[in-house]
Amino acid sequence: MDKKKSKLNFKNKITNFSEIKKRIFFLIFSLIIFRLGSFIPIPGVDTGSLSKILKDQHGSMIEMFNVFSGGSLNRASIFSLGIMPYISSSIIIQLLTFIYPSWKELQKEGESGRIKINQYTKFLTVFISFLQAIGISLSVPNLPGMKSLIFHIDFYFYIIAVVSLVTGTIFLIWIGDLITEYGLGNGISVIIFSGIISNLPSAIINTLEELRIKNLSLINFLIIIILIFSIIYLVVFIERSQRKIIINYSNRRHNGYFNSFKNSSYLPLKINMSGVIPAIFASSVVLFPITLISWFKENILDKNSWCNFIFLNLQPGQPIYIFIYTFLIIFFCFFYTNLAFNSRETSDNLKKSGAFIQGVRPGENTSNYIKKIMFKLTFINTIYIVFICLLPEFMRKMINVPFYFGGTSLLIVVVVIIDLISQLQTLLLSKQYKLSFKRANLNLKK
Structure with missing residues (x-):
């Protein structure tokens, strides 16, 4: 047996x-x-x-x-x-x-x-x-x-x-x-x-070649490496960070006895609720007018053309580009967080399950309380994403990075790797639970 x-x-x-x-x-x-x-x-x-x-x-x-x-x-x-x-x-x-x-x-x-x-x-x-x-x-x-x-x-x-x-x-x-x-x-x-x-292998080869022919100084090379690893660490830290709101449960009677459930837990709220969506959407919107203008490239040849002005000022590193890019990131951070998380629905679900936040009345007050916390978290998130996306732009100008080092690219790479690892861990955990249930059924049959 x-x-x-x-x-x-x-x-x-x-x-x-x-x-x-x-x-x-x-x-x-x-x-x-x-x-x-x-x-x-x-x-x-x-x-x-x-x-x-x-x-x-x-x-x-x-x-x-x-x-x-x-x-x-x-x-x-x-x-x-x-x-x-x-x-x-x-x-x-x-x-x-x-x-x-x-x-x-x-x-x-x-x-x-x-x-x-x-x-x-x-x-x-x-x-x-x-x-x-x-x-x-x-x-x-x-x-x-x-x-x-x-x-x-x-x-x-x-x-x-x-x-x-x-x-x-x-x-x-x-x-x-x-x-x-x-x-x-x-x-x-x-x-x-x-x-x-x-594009990573060619970027590494080009950087080493620039270092070899001394177009890139050793100090700048070390600064680039340190900044890249620092940004990766910051992204991982923020993506894993949560604001935990303590949730209490009222005691329930069933046939004259109290249920033996935990009286408290927590509601986890991620700082970056919107993920990489704001960075991707902002990049896409900035690319759109450049795509349109490229259809009428003959007009750009005229130096007094408004098309030429837009085309030149919407290039990475330009002040107008940085301003529009920043504004779009902030807009999509708040917009997408509002779509992804509904404080009113969360408040209603807590009320239905008999849960409440200490010192806050269920219903509208709970919804407003969660909404205020989400606003603060989203505000921190906008600063974080803007910093991640714009720091490489300044690096390209000041250090003359010999490859395309965009904050949007780095953010996407790190977040996607974190999501892949998380999903892999979830699959492994769910399979372990299934195995344990099968073993339990086997023991019962026995």
């Missing part, structure tokens, strides 16, 4: 870890597909000459866009649009759910409402990616020095380019959904993460 039990436990452990392995292998396989797709060029484009031209865009918004697409823009890949159209459509849909009550009700419908909102987001993504693909395919031949990159410009080239770019974006969203369902972490965030990480 003991041998049978040990064999059963061994089989359960194998099935337990095999499921986690399947998720990990599926995640790796999906990322390999994404990386392979980023090397498939749009038919009719000279990718070698394009990469040489884009190397001169160091420190510009184009370099930032190239990093988010995992270098796909540099290679004129079918994934050049990346998932930026999806992010733009997510912003629009979430704004609509905040403005229109009928859309807001969809969020309260649970899973069915979430599926509908997700469908609307994808439909809008196709529309936005279609517009951006048309704009890029029409504007690239008109850019200075870009006409020679296209082997033959005709109607068929525009059709093929638009279809390739739109299909690439749709495929990335599909892969992202599969990663979310069958892999680990949020698929869209993981794709952005892998795109950023893919």
Whole structure:
């Protein structure tokens, strides 16, 4: 009997870890597909000459866009649009759910409402990616020095380019959904993460080369390393930090006896309730006017053009860029936290479960109390995200960092790694619970 039990436990452990392995292998396989797709060029484009031209865009918004697409823009890949159209459509849909009550009700419908909102987001993504693909395919031949990159410009080239770019974006969203369902972490965030990480080897090599030829001093190199590790430590510390509100439970009688439940617990409120969403959304909104202006590049050639003014001042490191970027981060921090956490619903749930906060009356007073705490936490969160996102911009100006070192990129990388580890730990814990239940049933049968 003991041998049978040990064999059963061994089989359960194998099935337990095999499921986690399947998720990990599926995640790796999906990322390999994404990386392979980023090397498939749009038919009719000279990718070698394009990469040489884009190397001169160091420190510009184009370099930032190239990093988010995992270098796909540099290679004129079918994934050049990346998932930026999806992010733009997510912003629009979430704004609509905040403005229109009928859309807001969809969020309260649970899973069915979430599926509908997700469908609307994808439909809008196709529309936005279609517009951006048309704009890029029409504007690239008109850019200075870009006409020679296209082997033959005709109607068929525009059709093929638009279809390739739109299909690439749709495929990335599909892969992202599969990663979310069958892999680990949020698929869209993981794709952005892998795109950023893919540029890490070349960035290290370029930095070491700059250090070797003494374009970068040893002191500045050490400062960069120390700051990067300090920022990573700060991100991990804040992401793990919580404000715990002590919750008390009133004693309940059942058949004349008190229930033997704990009389108190706590309500955990994360400092960064919005995650990396504000940084991603802010970057996407800043990129949008640059994308529009690139459609009319001929106007930018005029030095007195307002397009030229916007194009030059919305580059990383410029004062106007920093001001708009900061404002957008603050706006999306408060906006998304308000969407993700409803103090009124939390207060009602506490009241229904017989829970209360010491010294605060249940209902409206509890809701206002939680709302005040969330406002303070969100205010701290905005300072934290603005600091993380803008510090690298100042570093690039003062230390002349020889690679794209964006706070948004670093924040996404660290947060996605934390989420992957947390989800992996949750899966392992849930499997352990299932195993213990199976063992308990086995003992009962015995």
